Amino acid sequence: MPADVFDSAACALAVTGEDGTILKANARFGDWLGFSTAELCARRFQDLLTMGGRIFHQTHLAPMLRMHGSITEVKLDILHRDGHKVTVLLNGNKRVQADTVVYDLALFGTTDRDKYERELLNARNLAEALLQEKTATELALQNAQAELNAAYAISQRRAVFAEQMMAIVSHDLKNPLTAIRMASDFLSRSERTAKERQLLGHIGQSSERAQRMIADLLDFTQARVGHGIVIKAAPLDLHHVIQRAVEELRVAFPKATLLHCAEGSGQACLDADRVQQIIGNLVANSVAYGDLQEPITITSHLGDNAGAVSVHNHGAPIPQALLEGLFEPMTRGTDQGSDVRSVGLGLYIVRELAKVHGGDVAVNSCAAAGTTFTVTFQNT
Amino acid sequence: MDLRHRNNVNVMGNGTSTLVFSHGFGCNQAMWNDLVPAFLKHFRVVLYDLVGAGLSDLSAFDKTRYATLDGYARDLNEIIDAYAEGPVILVGHSVSAMIGTLADRLAPGRIAAHVMIGPSPRYIDDEGYIGGFKRSDIDELLDTLDSNYLGWSSAMAPVIMGAPEQPALSDALTDSFCRTEPEIAKHFARVTFTSDNRQDVIGLATPVLILQSSDDLIAPVAVGEYLHRVLPNSTYCLVDNVGHCPHMSAPQACAAAMHGFLARWTATRAG
Numbered sequence: 001m002p003a004d005v006f007d008s009a010a011c012a013l014a015v016t017g018e019d020g021t022i023l024k025a026n027a028r029f030g031d032w033l034g035f036s037t038a039e040l041c042a043r044r045f046q047d048l049l050t051m052g053g054r055i056f057h058q059t060h061l062a063p064m065l066r067m068h069g070s071i072t073e074v075k076l077d078i079l080h081r082d083g084h085k086v087t088v089l090l091n092g093n094k095r096v097q098a099d100t101v102v103y104d105l106a107l108f109g110t111t112d113r114d115k116y117e118r119e120l121l122n123a124r125n126l127a128e129a130l131l132q133e134k135t136a137t138e139l140a141l142q143n144a145q146a147e148l149n150a151a152y153a154i155s156q157r158r159a160v161f162a163e164q165m166m167a168i169v170s171h172d173l174k175n176p177l178t179a180i181r182m183a184s185d186f187l188s189r190s191e192r193t194a195k196e197r198q199l200l201g202h203i204g205q206s207s208e209r210a211q212r213m214i215a216d217l218l219d220f221t222q223a224r225v226g227h228g229i230v231i232k233a234a235p236l237d238l239h240h241v242i243q244r245a246v247e248e249l250r251v252a253f254p255k256a257t258l259l260h261c262a263e264g265s266g267q268a269c270l271d272a273d274r275v276q277q278i279i280g281n282l283v284a285n286s287v288a289y290g291d292l293q294e295p296i297t298i299t300s301h302l303g304d305n306a307g308a309v310s311v312h313n314h315g316a317p318i319p320q321a322l323l324e325g326l327f328e329p330m331t332r333g334t335d336q337g338s339d340v341r342s343v344g345l346g347l348y349i350v351r352e353l354a355k356v357h358g359g360d361v362a363v364n365s366c367a368a369a370g371t372t373f374t375v376t377f378q379n380t
Numbered sequence: 381m382d383l384r385h386r387n388n389v390n391v392m393g394n395g396t397s398t399l400v401f402s403h404g405f406g407c408n409q410a411m412w413n414d415l416v417p418a419f420l421k422h423f424r425v426v427l428y429d430l431v432g433a434g435l436s437d438l439s440a441f442d443k444t445r446y447a448t449l450d451g452y453a454r455d456l457n458e459i460i461d462a463y464a465e466g467p468v469i470l471v472g473h474s475v476s477a478m479i480g481t482l483a484d485r486l487a488p489g490r491i492a493a494h495v496m497i498g499p500s501p502r503y504i505d506d507e508g509y510i511g512g513f514k515r516s517d518i519d520e521l522l523d524t525l526d527s528n529y530l531g532w533s534s535a536m537a538p539v540i541m542g543a544p545e546q547p548a549l550s551d552a553l554t555d556s557f558c559r560t561e562p563e564i565a566k567h568f569a570r571v572t573f574t575s576d577n578r579q580d581v582i583g584l585a586t587p588v589l590i591l592q593s594s595d596d597l598i599a600p601v602a603v604g605e606y607l608h609r610v611l612p613n614s615t616y617c618l619v620d621n622v623g624h625c626p627h628m629s630a631p632q633a634c635a636a637a638m639h640g641f642l643a644r645w646t647a648t649r650a651g
Contacts, residue, residue, distance in 0.1 A: 018629065019595075019622035044622075046597070051513065052520025055573075056528075058598050058624040059406030059474075064558045066628050067410065075527045114527075121526060 012088070012107040020044040020062070023102065032109070034081030045105065050077045050085065061092070065103060069094035075110065075117075087114040160225060167221035170214045177214065180207045208252070212280070216345040220329060223352045231271035231356050238268040238275070238307055242300040245276045246283075253287045257295040264302040270377060274353050275309070281346040282311035282373050290371065291315030306359075310374040317365040326363060327351040350375065383462050387455060388435040391463055392416075393425035397492075397645040398464040400426045402456060404474030404498070404624075405572045406565075407558045408434025411473070415627045418635040422646045426463045430476070431455060432564035434557075441564055449475070449575055453482035460490060467492035467645055471638075473627065474498050474598065478577045484586055492645070493587040495638055498624050499607055500599040501577040509578070512600045518573045525566050581610055588614040589641040591626060591634055598624040615641055 006013060012029035016022050025040040033040070033048065046057045053076045064071050071092045077085040088107040095102050184203040192200065223229050239262040246260045279298060286296045290313030301308045318326065329348040347361075350373070354361045358378035365371040383389055390409070393399075399419055401412045409427040416425055429436040430452055445451040456479055460468055468491050470480040477499030484491045503511045504518065560568070588611050592604030601618070608616040617637045621630040639646075 050520055050524075051517035052522070052524045054597055055513075055517070055521045056524045058596075059404070060558045062623055063407050063411055063625050063628060066625075067413075067557050076524065117527070 014040070014045065014105045014107075016045050016103045016105060018101045018103075020046045020103075029107065032080075032086055032107075033078060048078050050079060053077055061090075065092055065094055075114065078107075087111055163221050163225045166217055167225065170217035170221065173214050174211075174218075177207050177211050181211070205252075212284075215277070216281075216349055219349045219352065220345045223349070224329075229274075229349075229352055229356050231274050231353075233269050233271050233357070235267055235269050236272050236275075238270070238302055238309070239265075239300050241270075241272050241275055242279060242298060242309060245279045246298050248276075249280060249283050253283065256283075256287050256292050258283065259295045259297045261297055261299040263299060266302040266304070266307070268302065268307045268377065270307075270357055274357070278350050278353050278375055279309060279311065281350050282375075285346055285373070286311055286313035286371070289313075289315065289318075294370075305378070307377045308374055309377075310372055312370060312372040314370040317367050318363070318371060323363065323365065327361065347373075381458070383459055386431060386437045386440045387428040387459060388437075389459060389463060390427045391424065392427075393420035393423050395421075395423035395646070396465070397467045397469060397642075398424040398426060398460075399642075400428075400456070400460060400464060400468060400470050402428070402470060402472045402476035402479060403430065403433070404472075404476050405568060406560075410434070410557050411625065411628055412471075414631040415634060418631075418639070419642075423469075423642075424465055426459065428459055430479075430568075432568055433560055438561055438564070441561075443567060446567070446571065448571060449479050449482055449577070450486075452476075452479045453486055456480065456483040457487050457490065460487075469493045469495060469642065469645065471495040472497065472499070474500070474624065475572045475575070478575065478580070481577060481580050481584060484584065485580055491586060493589070493641075495589045495591065495641065496607070497591045497627055497634070498593060498596055498599040499590065500603045501581045501607065502575070503573045503598070504576075506576075509606070510600070510602050512597065512603065513573070518570075521569055521573065522566055525562065525569060528562075578610070581607060584611055585613055587641075589638065590614055590616050591637060592616065592618050593621040593623060593626045594618055595622040596624050617641075 007027040009026055009028060012026065012032055014022050014025040014029055021044050022041050025037045027037060030037045030040055046054050046062075049057060056076070061071055061074060071090065074090045074092075075087065076090055077087055080086055087110050089110045091106045091108075093104045095104055181204065184200050184207070188197070188200045188204075219229055242262070243260055246258050250256075250258050283296060283298065290296060294314035297312045299308075299310045299312070301310070327347050327350070329345055351361045354375045354377070359376040361373060361375045363371065363373050388409070393416075401409065401416065403409050403411050408429045412427060416427070419425055431446065432438065432441045442451075456470075460483070470483070470491050470493075472478075472480040472494065474497070477494065477496035478501060480491065480494050480496070481501075484494070500511060502509065503513045504515055505511050505513065588607075590604055590607055590611070592599070592601060594601065604616065604618070608614050619626045619630055619633045619637065621633070623629055627634045
């Protein structure tokens with residue numbers, strides 16, 4: 001290569017010996033680093049690098065040049081005479097010249113490209129850090145989810161245990177209560193003073209109330225942990241069944257005025273005892289929450305394919321917030337806990353009973369019209 | 381565990397003693413190509429790649445196992461147990477000289493002798509000790525490795541071009557020479573250059589041949605002399621060479637020094 005072409009090449013060029021000593025360098029190389037070419041020729045190429053670059057040269061570049069005979073596009077920082085770094089891309093080639101090995105080196109400035117690559121590198125590192133963070137968060141979330149699942153499983157087991165317990169206790173309470181009722185019935189058959197009669201009346205009413213509560217509890221546990229509530233449906237005269245139920249309820253709730261209204265005619269195939277239980281629960285509900293100055297109306301309705309019974313009372317409406325969960329167990333239509341007749345299972349059982357009859361229950365409650373619970377049945 | 385696959389183990393040569401060659405940071409077992417032929421007649425020779433380098437199984441790389449040089453030392457002992465026959469002489473370049481020292485400490489008596497080429501027990505200067513580097517130099521190296529990330533990242537890195545004038549070397553191993561997965565390279569660089577194995581070498585009684593380059597940036601003469609002082613059973617041999625890889629740039633001188641040191645193990649071979 002003519003000397004002027006060598007010196008004015010658009011890149012820095014050098015030839016080094018096997019140990020890196022610069023044998024020949026072009027003027028551009030000297031210009032870039034602030035050395036004269038004579039000064040460069042007294043040095044070894046690797047000594048021009050930053051310390052990190054020198055280690056890289058010793059551990060990677062020198063062995064690779066020796067083994068492969070070439071390297072390309074290696075990015076290195078070279079130190080200018082005044083100490084600042086010049087970032088270059090290095091290509092190198094091994095050449096045998098008169099039995100000695102020399103290396104031809106070409107260096108290209110890459111300052112702007114280097115900046116861009118560093119930006120890419122930073123972006124990549126940032127992305128990796130974020131990914132790690134995301135992975136850690138996901139792991140934490142997974143652990144939290146697992147803990148939650150474990151806690152849920154425990155609470156499920158506890159709930160089932162509690163419900164089974166309730167089933168056993170309710171069942172076991174039935175016999176002593178029956179004994180109490182039978183004994184008080186037996187006692188009231190004899191001659192009694194007015195005071196004794198009053199006390200026996202209290203015993204009878206209280207044990208009847210307790211029996212209803214236990215019946216509710218048993219139905220509840222059967223619906224929840226057992227095989228569901230079992231019914232024995234048979235063709236019946238709905239109006240008559242309701243009429244009889246209302247008469248009995250009048251005795252149970254002497255302070256309330258109960259009206260029965262029969263609409264339509266036709267057949268119904270239902271479990272009479274359960275229909276009575278439904279009406280009992282709904283009327284007890286109306287007595288507990290309704291305005292007893294106004295009558296409570298029980299309507300039995302028969303249509304072509306469906307039947308319905310409804311219970312209506314006047315008084316303050318059920319708050320909107322409570323309507324949605326009204327038929328869930330342990331829900332009460334009010335906070336007045338004092339004289340309610342059950343533990344909040346009545347409406348839940350009404351709905352379960354309606355469902356096993358192939359029907360459902362709905363409620364309509366407003367200040368103007370009062371509150372109406374309507375249970376619909378399939379007639380078939 | 382398939383060691384052959386994990387460490388790309390290659391066994392060759394014939395002899396009653398075994399030479400295990402362990403390469404240094406940056407390259408792979410191909411760096412022994414010019415030195416190994418001198419020993420094939422008298423020794424069983426085992427070559428391998430450190431996990432993460434060369435054609436080792438990259439999936440076996442685990443930052444926890446290889447968080448310190450001990451992980452590599454355990455690998456080395458496994459390879460010795462599986463492939464060595466008779467007395468074992470470890471030929472370790474650079475960081476592998478320390479990996480060999482740790483392997484020796486982990487299983488005393490298993491390694492009969494060490495040939496340490498360009499060894500250094502600590503690269504960073506310390507009080508009363510000159511390693512040759514400052515902490516910031518190592519950070520700069522990591523930066524340089526990072527800078528060459530783009531070039532090294534793809535499966536067939538363009539850094540290495542073919543070697544048409546050396547067709548014999550153009551196999552897979554030489555193709556992968558000095559090409560390491562960037563994250564692993566950085567990890568290994570950090571583990572290597574921040575290690576301090578002075579307490580492990582001091583007093584090691586196993587015979588050691590120290591092959592010290594007369595001009596070596598990575599392992600300066602002062603470090604070789606330090607090792608000679610603290611290794612009670614060491615032979616110090618200064619090789620006239622510029623650079624950190626005398627076994628590549630001065631293989632005859634290295635082989636000659638090794639033959640002298642290894643004579644006691646070649647003499648016992650069956651006539």
